[in-house]
Amino acid sequence: MLKKLTYSLAAAAVMALPFTAQAAEPLKVGYSIANTGLFSKAAPSQMTAYDLWAEQVNAAGGLDVAGEKRPVELVWYDDESDPAKSAQIYEKLINDDKVDLLLAPWGTPHHLNVAGVVEQNGFPLVGNTAASVAIREVQPGNIWFPTSAIPDRIGPALTDMLKEQGVKSVGILANVLPFSQENLQFLVPALKAAGIEVKLNESYPPDIKDMTPLLTQLKAANVDAVLALTYPSDAFLYMGQAKELGISAPYQFLLIGPTIAAFKDAFGPVADGVITVGHWAESQTDWPRAKPFFDAYVAKYGAAPDYLDSALAYMSCEILQQAVAKAGLDHDKLREAISTMTFDTINGPVRFDGVENAITPTAFLQIQDGAMQIVWPKDIATAPIAKR
Amino acid sequence: MDFLLSGQLLFAALVLGSVYAVIALGLNLVYGTMRLLNIAHGEIVMVGAYAAFWGFSLLGLSPLVALPVVGVLTGAIGLFLYGTLFRAQLAANKPVAQLEASSLLLFFGVSIVMQNLASLAFTATPRAYQHLDTVYQIGGVAMTGNRIATLVVSVAILVAVLLFLNRSIYGLAVKALIQHRDAARVVGINVDRVQTVSILAGFGIAGIAGALVSMAEQISPFMGFPFTIASFVVIIMGGLGNIVGGIMAGFLLAFIEIYAVALTSANFRSILIYGIFVGILVLRPQGLLGKARRS
Numbered sequence: 299m300l301k302k303l304t305y306s307l308a309a310a311a312v313m314a315l316p317f318t319a320q321a322a323e324p325l326k327v328g329y330s331i332a333n334t335g336l337f338s339k340a341a342p343s344q345m346t347a348y349d350l351w352a353e354q355v356n357a358a359g360g361l362d363v364a365g366e367k368r369p370v371e372l373v374w375y376d377d378e379s380d381p382a383k384s385a386q387i388y389e390k391l392i393n394d395d396k397v398d399l400l401l402a403p404w405g406t407p408h409h410l411n412v413a414g415v416v417e418q419n420g421f422p423l424v425g426n427t428a429a430s431v432a433i434r435e436v437q438p439g440n441i442w443f444p445t446s447a448i449p450d451r452i453g454p455a456l457t458d459m460l461k462e463q464g465v466k467s468v469g470i471l472a473n474v475l476p477f478s479q480e481n482l483q484f485l486v487p488a489l490k491a492a493g494i495e496v497k498l499n500e501s502y503p504p505d506i507k508d509m510t511p512l513l514t515q516l517k518a519a520n521v522d523a524v525l526a527l528t529y530p531s532d533a534f535l536y537m538g539q540a541k542e543l544g545i546s547a548p549y550q551f552l553l554i555g556p557t558i559a560a561f562k563d564a565f566g567p568v569a570d571g572v573i574t575v576g577h578w579a580e581s582q583t584d585w586p587r588a589k590p591f592f593d594a595y596v597a598k599y600g601a602a603p604d605y606l607d608s609a610l611a612y613m614s615c616e617i618l619q620q621a622v623a624k625a626g627l628d629h630d631k632l633r634e635a636i637s638t639m640t641f642d643t644i645n646g647p648v649r650f651d652g653v654e655n656a657i658t659p660t661a662f663l664q665i666q667d668g669a670m671q672i673v674w675p676k677d678i679a680t681a682p683i684a685k686r
Numbered sequence: 687m688d689f690l691l692s693g694q695l696l697f698a699a700l701v702l703g704s705v706y707a708v709i710a711l712g713l714n715l716v717y718g719t720m721r722l723l724n725i726a727h728g729e730i731v732m733v734g735a736y737a738a739f740w741g742f743s744l745l746g747l748s749p750l751v752a753l754p755v756v757g758v759l760t761g762a763i764g765l766f767l768y769g770t771l772f773r774a775q776l777a778a779n780k781p782v783a784q785l786e787a788s789s790l791l792l793f794f795g796v797s798i799v800m801q802n803l804a805s806l807a808f809t810a811t812p813r814a815y816q817h818l819d820t821v822y823q824i825g826g827v828a829m830t831g832n833r834i835a836t837l838v839v840s841v842a843i844l845v846a847v848l849l850f851l852n853r854s855i856y857g858l859a860v861k862a863l864i865q866h867r868d869a870a871r872v873v874g875i876n877v878d879r880v881q882t883v884s885i886l887a888g889f890g891i892a893g894i895a896g897a898l899v900s901m902a903e904q905i906s907p908f909m910g911f912p913f914t915i916a917s918f919v920v921i922i923m924g925g926l927g928n929i930v931g932g933i934m935a936g937f938l939l940a941f942i943e944i945y946a947v948a949l950t951s952a953n954f955r956s957i958l959i960y961g962i963f964v965g966i967l968v969l970r971p972q973g974l975l976g977k978a979r980r981s
Contacts, residue, residue: 333805333810334801334802334805334908335908336908338805338810338907338908339810339811339812339906339908341810342809342810342811343811471952474953500951500952500953501951501952501953502952502953502955503952503953503955503956505912505956506952506955507702507916507943508698508699508701508702508940508943508944509952510694510695510697510698510944511695511698511944511945511947511948511952512947512952514689514692514694514695514948515689518689530812530904531903531904534814534903534904535903538819538830538902541819541821541830542821542828542829542830542833543694543828544821544828558812559811560811560812560813560814560904561814563813563814563815563816564814564815564816564904565816565819566816568819601811
């Protein structure tokens with residue numbers, strides 16, 4: 299029986315041969331992801347973008363490699379949210395799996411750890427979900443960061459926006475985790491320089507379970523704007539308790555959290571007016587690729603993409619795709635292409651200067667009638683800022 | 687300083703305390719009667735939260751109505767784990783230290799498996815829903831509907847469990863088992879049955895607590911760990927296996943969290959909580975109400 303099966307399988311394989319010979323060899327695209335552990339809540343927003351991209355590319359006949367179309371096969375491993383493991387995985391992807399292209403892992407620490415590996419192997423990698431001033435210390439050449447949400451830009455840009463809105467006083471609440479503190483470090487001097495009074499400036503630990511005491515003080519401070527430098531779980535805590543206590547500041551900014559689809563599910567109309575960091579929205583018609591991406595994402599997953607991470611992850615795929623179409627797979631040519639080309643992405647044109655995106659400005663999103671609108675800066679805004 | 691006397695802080699402390707107390711209660715019942723260290727306790731809370739979420743999203747069921755179903759579901763998980771992993775070990779009457787060690791490892795495995803099963807089944811994307819989110823002004827204190835519900839249900843569970851332990855024959859048997867396993871067996875208590883009751887109650891209560899917190903927190907496969915840690919702090923502070931001590935410690939922890947932050951700064955929150963925790967253990971290694979035990 300088994301023998302028979304083997305023969306028929308072999309026969310089937312022989313029959314299939316002429317067809318497989320015609321199809322181009324699949325292109326292996328590798329990455330590591332925090333599928334389990336601390337960052338596993340955040341990583342899906344990136345993975346969904348990769349899967350969507352690969353599906354679209356294959357549906358269109360494959361990835362254009364300097365004229366030849368080849369199907370894409372994603373190769374990935376779980377890095378368990380451990381940056382050191384992520385670096386090992388990229389070693390393995392490059393040297394054992396011999397992948398043709400790389401996509402980025404999730405988060406700043408992972409990017410920084412992987413930067414050394416790609417540099418050593420001379421393997422170009424377009425990053426995405428890393429945002430820290432530390433990325434500028436990475437040796438340029440084999441890694442690029444399309445984000446514009448970097449703390450030393452966010453602080454001054456946020457200040458400009460508040461000043462333009464006539465905000466006189468703010469209350470700051472900051473998580474003690476690195477991204478929040480890095481933002482705090484650049485935000486406070488910018489506010490002071492602009493003459494905006496910081497009436498309250500409190501940091502809190504990430505495992506905080508109740509913000510009532512903090513928010514009672516915040517309410518008493520009666521500020522024009524609340525600047526809550528949150529991570530996702532405390533963004534939820536803030537919003538629920540600010541609603542309970544009736545915090546009615548006309549401007550409420552939350553650093554990370556509101557771009558996650560569950561945020562709107564949790565708060566509905568209460569989330570309206572909340573401002574957050576983000577430089578992409580599907581409603582920006584100057585970027586013709588934005589809306590089709592949004593629609594395809596919603597059709598595939600039944601929920602809106604994360605406005606920061608999903609958008610950045612998809613952008614990084616687009617950049618790689620356009621560079622490969624021009625330069626093929628040769629690392630030197632690919633590096634040259636990524637460093638010099640201007641790319642047409644869902645977030646508009648992108649060009650790199652060193653490791654950084656030289657075109658996309660630091661921007662802010664606001665939830666308005668349940669939809670995300672870019673409200674700052676004005677040249678890419680899709681709606682004016684609304685007071686809460 | 688007069689905001690320290692505000693009802694707002696008191697309400698926040700009571701809600702948080704009741705949640706801490708209820709979640710830790712489940713852990714304490716399981717530890718007290720069987721000496722099993724359930725590191726997967728937070729994962730049971732997570733399962734309860736998901737059950738409430740899906741009941742609400744797919745069936746339109748209020749989590750408050752679904753509470754008994756959720757409790758039975760997580761209780762059944764407890765029974766399954768008891769039957770497959772622990773019944774034989776407990777029947778073999780192994781030394782406490784060995785039970786603690788092996789249950790710790792087994793439950794660690796269970797917790798990883800449950801996290802990843804949930805991640806596979808529901809994806810790791812966080813979920814949330816809106817329920818009972820009207821804010822009521824009662825005596826100058828703002829209270830969100832679901833926080834009032836959480837407080838009321840939690841206190842009801844605490845009272846019910848205390849009454850059960852002190853009034854019902856089963857409850858007395860549970861207490862007997864907590865006090866002395868061997869003596870309980872000698873006086874003719876059906877140890878296996880009492881263990882079944884406490885594992886059902888312990889896991890069931892954890893699931894119900896999960897359904898309650900799901901109304902105010904985002905739900906994800908990895909939400910359980912902080913609850914596990916908080917419950918261990920609470921039951922160690924109160925005296926391992928001491929039910930009343932655990933409940934007191936739950937509220938104490940919440941009052942420290944709210945009032946100490948109000949008096950100092952949120953920055954000190956974790957330092958204060960764990961500082962006081964360590965302080966209590968230095969002064970009273972057996973916990974607030976625990977009796978000194980000789981091994």
